[in-house]
Amino acid sequence: MRVSELFTRTSKTVPADEVAKNAQLLIRAGYVYKVMAGVYAYTPLGLRVLENIKQIVREEMNLIGGQELVMTSLQRPDTWEVTNRWSDDTVDVWFKTALQDGTELGLAWSHEEAIMEMMKQFVKSYKDLPTSVYQFQTKLRNELRAKSGIMRGREFVMKDMYSLHATQEDMDEYYDKVIQAYKRIYDRLGVGDETFVTFASGGAFTKFSHEFQTICDAGEDVLYINSDKTIAVNEEVLEDATKELNVKKSELSPVKTAEVGNIFKFGTEKSDSMGIRYTDAEGKQQPIYLASYGVGVTRMMGVIVEKYADDAGIVWPEQVAPFSVYLVGIGDTAREAEELYDKLQSEGVSVLYDDRDERPGTKFADADLLGMPHRVVVSPKLVASKEYEYKARAQSAVSALTQEALFATLKPAQGE
């Protein structure tokens, strides 16, 4: 794609109403557009990042037998009343609305009850279990404050998966499979080394839920981690955990982290309160075990920005970058730059080509702000020797590469 084709433009002005670095950078670079606090539109550039993240998550969910579907945003009260999650007194993030006849409706902030209500129709026998479904869905949550940019939005995209099982053992086994799938997701997203699975802190389901926390200065949580990163303990459960793991508190250091995944074993709780049963091999009525598994897709995008950005702008990991290469032509090299643009694309490398009539300094600043992993410059002084200037966004070294060496450096982009 050509920069001249983008309707977005970069800005040097830090938005006055944003305190979160992710929102400041994403707005300045033109990845998101702010509609109101916690509510952001995703521009063509931003959507490409989201789709890359979604595709990684999708592939891993499919690998463990998850089936993709789409549930609805509009929710009926009765589905949630039976589990006591309809009232604003018990769930304080509902956006509520109403049909023209006055019937109150909710806008989904999660889907456990909706999934169980639907599955009541399909899961009758032990032969129908286990089953695992997931969706990428725009969730609405009426957060009191929304100051973390796209890390905690009022409108955000989430991957939520729900697995239903005949027995505790089967749920436990699948739950462990999901943990492994989540680890692969964070590896592929480029944050695996600094992401830890921990017992969730607080809440009614502490013993039955886990969080995935990644090291991030902008995170709201604190983990206590040992030197080789094999132990990571949530602050709130530090006392119990150190005893259980037989480590000294002095061996653990606190780091700020952001939650990037959250998984729960609801067990038979929903099945019991909603009165949903399956028939076992002996013909007896049995409750269904439910677990749910969330990854905030837009949140993940924000965390990645927070983790890797430097003073000059965003630094995308290869796997999620909207384009692999930021191509800049300077001086009188339009023909050579166009040729390289075509050649890179024909080789399967995704390129954002800065074809604007701007000063080199402006183009380089935008290259840094936008954060593509590789910057390639076609410059008059290297045209003669048929070389290109190459710089990795995350490194400071600049080198002159032959076309062969350049293509060897730029692996075909993912997700294209």
Added chain:
Amino acid sequence: MRVSELFTRTSKTVPADEVAKNAQLLIRAGYVYKVMAGVYAYTPLGLRVLENIKQIVREEMNLIGGQELVMTSLQRPDTWEVTNRWSDDTVDVWFKTALQDGTELGLAWSHEEAIMEMMKQFVKSYKDLPTSVYQFQTKLRNELRAKSGIMRGREFVMKDMYSLHATQEDMDEYYDKVIQAYKRIYDRLGVGDETFVTFASGGAFTKFSHEFQTICDAGEDVLYINSDKTIAVNEEVLEDATKELNVKKSELSPVKTAEVGNIFKFGTEKSDSMGIRYTDAEGKQQPIYLASYGVGVTRMMGVIVEKYADDAGIVWPEQVAPFSVYLVGIGDTAREAEELYDKLQSEGVSVLYDDRDERPGTKFADADLLGMPHRVVVSPKLVASKEYEYKARAQSAVSALTQEALFATLKPAQGE
């Protein structure tokens, strides 16, 4: 995919609360799940159909320079108040909600104002025009009645595109390009022969908007069409149109049609009321011309069901079918059926394999209800001669084909 892996199941019972054929069949076949009137979830089977439709629309929008983005569902009142489209008195399909501090918000039923509000930030000069953006978005519309299944939902997926231009001429030219792109879309969706572009009936923008209407008994509209289908006129503008086209009313016959696309020239209306201007080449402030272009993606799915279904069930056109082939093994042919299943998939043919331990009659009935374009049966009597029983869903003839002839018949599936 294997039928045994689907959590959905088919049903012979027509849902008592559905009068629309599309909803009856889609629910019975397990493509959609009804949450409430006009609000449907899309199961893994249904989502595959939606994604196929979306991909066709996406490719055609990209071809004419459309850039995909995602706007937000939550809407601020001020964006819509300036154009007098916030009040429930002027727009009667808003779902409204509120932040915890009481601030009223709307849930988007369209995005003209939201797009213009965003573009105000990016379009400053004539050099920034034209620009064209589109999205696939879940729209919410508070319809008083919702009895048409997924043809008119309260929650539905729409492709909406918006183009911004410096001049009337530029808008007119692009508008015509979109008409051509839409024609290609309907061709590719398999409904091109029976889809007509007509002047919109009624409303304030009659002269500046067009509808795409496809012949459909379940449609809400009536077109007057001549024998070779070169003239199609909306009932409401019949008098004027016959005069203008110089045809006699007696040469035209009425047919019921359903709207499958709707395009509008807003001209400078939004730009004027929202106070948005660009600077032309002479440095003068000028209004921006806006046109918008909608295709109801979920509605399209419903219309396709209505158009082609027969007494036995759904009949998907090849291009939108969730799977190309419904593969049935009967008798003691599991090994041969598995082999063919693998071979079809390795050749790029998408297959739903009915691997259940059910009677042949049950499998055949589900093949018809689910509506894949091709049915292939592996039966004991043909195994010896290495032949397969083949039947096109839309035809009644059954033939015995060699593997070579079978693969020649089944073109590689689209959208896989």
